[in-house]
Amino acid sequence: MSPFYFGNSLLYYLCRRLIIVNFKDKKMQQEEKVCLVCKRNEEMVPLVRVDYKKNTYWICPQHIPVLIHDPGQLEGLLPDAGNLQAG
Numbered sequence: 001m002s003p004f005y006f007g008n009s010l011l012y013y014l015c016r017r018l019i020i021v022n023f024k025d026k027k028m029q030q031e032e033k034v035c036l037v038c039k040r041n042e043e044m045v046p047l048v049r050v051d052y053k054k055n056t057y058w059i060c061p062q063h064i065p066v067l068i069h070d071p072g073q074l075e076g077l078l079p080d081a082g083n084l085q086a087g
């Protein structure tokens with residue numbers, strides 16, 4: 001195996017990694033911020049960030065009361081929502 005071959009494959013590997021990392025970043029950015037209930041985005045409504053169980057969610061002011069007073073309604077949208085205590 002020539003040293004060039006090794007060099008090329010390393011370069012190829014690094015390029016691939018770079019592309020994959022960039023792709024992941026893009027994907028993260030493209031994961032649009034939408035209210036977890038009504039799916040409206042930040043162009044349509046102000047969105048409030050909710051960090052829960054190592055994930056980030058967004059919720060609009062119209063649905064914040066649901067999160068506070070009736071979190072059970074968020075079952076299936078937020079993990080363990082059924083076990084959250086209503087405020």
Ligand SMILES: [Zn+2]
Nearest residue numbers: 035038060063
């Ligand atoms: Zn909403």
